Amino acid sequence: MNRLLDAALDRTIVGGYSRAGYALRARGFAPLPRLDGATVAVTGATSGLGLAAAQGFARLGARTILVARDPERGEQARAATAEHGTAELRIADLARLDDVRRLATQLQDTDILINNAGVLPPHHTLTVDGHELTFAVNVLAPFLLTALLPNARRVITVSSGGMYAQKLDVADLDSTAGDFSGTKAYAKSKRAEVVLNELWAQRGRPGMHAMHPGWVDTPGLQRSLHTFHSIAKPILRTPQQGADTIVFLGAIDPSPPSGRFWSDRRQRPTHYLPTTHETPEARQQLWDACVTRTQAPVA
Numbered sequence: 001m002n003r004l005l006d007a008a009l010d011r012t013i014v015g016g017y018s019r020a021g022y023a024l025r026a027r028g029f030a031p032l033p034r035l036d037g038a039t040v041a042v043t044g045a046t047s048g049l050g051l052a053a054a055q056g057f058a059r060l061g062a063r064t065i066l067v068a069r070d071p072e073r074g075e076q077a078r079a080a081t082a083e084h085g086t087a088e089l090r091i092a093d094l095a096r097l098d099d100v101r102r103l104a105t106q107l108q109d110t111d112i113l114i115n116n117a118g119v120l121p122p123h124h125t126l127t128v129d130g131h132e133l134t135f136a137v138n139v140l141a142p143f144l145l146t147a148l149l150p151n152a153r154r155v156i157t158v159s160s161g162g163m164y165a166q167k168l169d170v171a172d173l174d175s176t177a178g179d180f181s182g183t184k185a186y187a188k189s190k191r192a193e194v195v196l197n198e199l200w201a202q203r204g205r206p207g208m209h210a211m212h213p214g215w216v217d218t219p220g221l222q223r224s225l226h227t228f229h230s231i232a233k234p235i236l237r238t239p240q241q242g243a244d245t246i247v248f249l250g251a252i253d254p255s256p257p258s259g260r261f262w263s264d265r266r267q268r269p270t271h272y273l274p275t276t277h278e279t280p281e282a283r284q285q286l287w288d289a290c291v292t293r294t295q296a297p298v299a
């Protein structure tokens, strides 16, 4: 698709994020290279985008490792993925930093890490480590896992178009100010994910890619944004459509430049609003807070 038309579609939001937008763009998508011999680890692989991504990687020949917190749901997803290729299961609760550390010891041979697990909780909840749950699962866990897997040659972070509405908020990472809004905490965490992706790249880590999948019909969306899900259902993407760019970023050869933000196989802007730009100081504070809270082995 012509680049101008493609960018215009993105700005209409409904056009760019819906299944119609995907269908239009996908007409120009080329088949992806095989990933035989590569090991891909996918967090949040029990349902929705994570499961679809795991199956996509398995179909390309990768040894696919599904990460799940619930052994039963994890085994169901592993079996569903094994129908497409090689699938293994690892168990970890990403809301617990000790579990993330234990998981990292089991994923040392990972070539491609997919930081997909995400939450949008209705209430303010603190984890056992004392961090707000959204920030813990969506930001701290992938940050620590990325730091503990320095040999992963690609790391793909599943962010959200919801981050376009939020500025990086380092003053209230745990969303304690005012009444708790799950959607706001979620959007803030998704903005932080994109900033961290850029910061990893600036610090010299290759293969860092963040993306948003559009609006996708998943159990997570149905549970956390119930009204939106029922209104928008006819135009929502399938999990496979939403996961396409995750698999694309893992498979495309050579890897695109590190630190960029993607959707539907194209690089996208990280800001549409003039009010959401953060300062270099705020970016540094986010990095420092993640290092302090996770004790990640990075400078």
Ligand SMILES: NC(=O)c1ccc[n+]([C@@H]2O[C@H](COP(=O)([O-])OP(=O)(O)OC[C@H]3O[C@@H](n4cnc5c(N)ncnc54)[C@H](OP(=O)(O)O)[C@@H]3O)[C@@H](O)[C@H]2O)c1
Pocket: 043, 044, 045, 046, 047, 048, 049, 050, 067, 068, 069, 070, 073, 092, 093, 094, 095, 096, 116, 117, 118, 119, 137, 158, 159, 160, 161, 212, 213, 214, 215, 216, 217, 218, 219, 220, 221
């Ligand atoms: N659906 C959309 O329209 C949309 C749009 C933009 C971005 N996204 C992003 O896409 C990603 C996947 O979301 P989804 O829509 O596919 O939702 P989903 O179906 O609810 O999947 C979320 C996954 O994360 C896992 N998870 C949650 N908390 C966890 C924890 N503490 N430890 C380990 N795993 C945990 C869930 O496991 P359980 O089965 O154990 O709950 C599940 O496998 C998220 O990062 C989300 O923000 C989705």
